[in-house]
Amino acid sequence: MGTAYTPGLRVSAHTTIEKVRRLPLKGDVLVKVGDKVSPRTVVARTEIPGIMQTVKLAEKLGVEPADVQKLLKVKAGDAITQNDLLAETKGLFGRYFRSEIRCPVTGTIELVSQTTGHVGIRQAATPIEKDAYVEGVVTRVMPGEGVVVTCEGALVQGIFGVGGERQAELVTVTNSPADALTEAHISPEHKGKIIVGGSNISSSALRKAQKCGVVGIVVGGIIDRDLMDYLAEVLNEPGYDIGVAITGHEPIPFTLIVTEGFGTISMAERTFQLLKSLQGQVASINGATQIRAGVIRPEVIVPLKNAAALQVSSAESGLLDKGTPIRVIREPYFGILGTVTGLPSELTQVESETWVRVLNAKLADGRDVTVPRANVEIIETV
DSSP states (O other), rough: OOOOOEEEEEEEEEEEEEEEEEOSSOOOOOTTTTTTEEETEEEEEEEEOOOOOEEEEEHTOOOOOOGHHBBBBBTTOOOEOTTTEEEEOOTTTTTTTTOOEEEEEEEEEEEOOTOOOEEEEEEOOOEEEEEEOOSEEEEEEEEEEEEEEEEEEEEEEEEESSOOOEEEEEEEEETTTTTOOGGOOOGGGGGEEEEESSOOOOOOHHHHHHHHHHOOEEEEEOOHHHHHHHHHHHTTTTTOOSSSOOOOOOOSSSEEEEEEEHHHHHOHHHHHHHHHHHSSSSEEEEOOBOOOOOBOOOOEEEEEEEEOOOOOOOOTTTEOOOEEEEEEEEETTTTEEEEEEESSOOOOOOSSSEEEEEOOOETTSSSSSEEGGEEEEEEEEE
């Protein structure tokens, strides 16, 4: 077996990008196939039904359930505001010892049960809108669900990220991929920008970025403790841990994308130079990461206008062969870049005593190693 296929991170100056924009539940699609859209174009909309608030009127008023109906001041279908009078007893002689119940929430009377004496109040629905995220063209419509938006452009996938979808201008702030991104690199002029650094960003630089209004950060690496301490501070959750579930929903002021791994790791030269060449252009970024089934990678997307016909290299097609650039994604070489030098066809026994297919690689630091093929990702370039 001379070749193999493996999933990998993509670093492409020119590729076709398809983004599925799907609602969390059925709704209305607002665009059609062929429509040109911008990142903030709303392509689909729906509403999440409000919470049902139950008021136990019979118990509160001390009456039989069948008597609740005649004590109500509203009926099913009526809109009601918090603190409005919901029900009232007549009291002694029509004026003494009267009991009244005020509405606890704003909403609509949805049901009145004569069996239990309960009243159900449906709170207002929450509108949900899905935007296009990238500038492109609608190429597929999923009725009631969403659309697929397609564009041609530059794509850089990272290995880990936090924070959600954002769009802003790219600015490179370090001179080389080996330079750490420090407080000195960040200033008020970077407000509303996505800044690109080199090998690391410190916790103090994260705080400076927040203070200056930066909306996105792309760096090669970060010390995991620095990131967790910062998130614990911002989210007001002492002892916060990143965990293993999907990221990207953190309510933080910017999106952070790490391209190489945890620690101080120089950004890959090709990645740094590509991002530097895109300086001044508007990028769409998303820190969402999931490393288990249904892998999701953080990404930087810069749509290109009037792009020429796409040519796909063997690396981009997922082919693992001699000369293919890779990144190791397991210890003891986690995050290190390299190049495939050999693909032995026979199974090899590894430390866990299992027999697996391996590859030979020359790492960026000059070491020749043998690792399981499942422990690497292709770095796809165009």
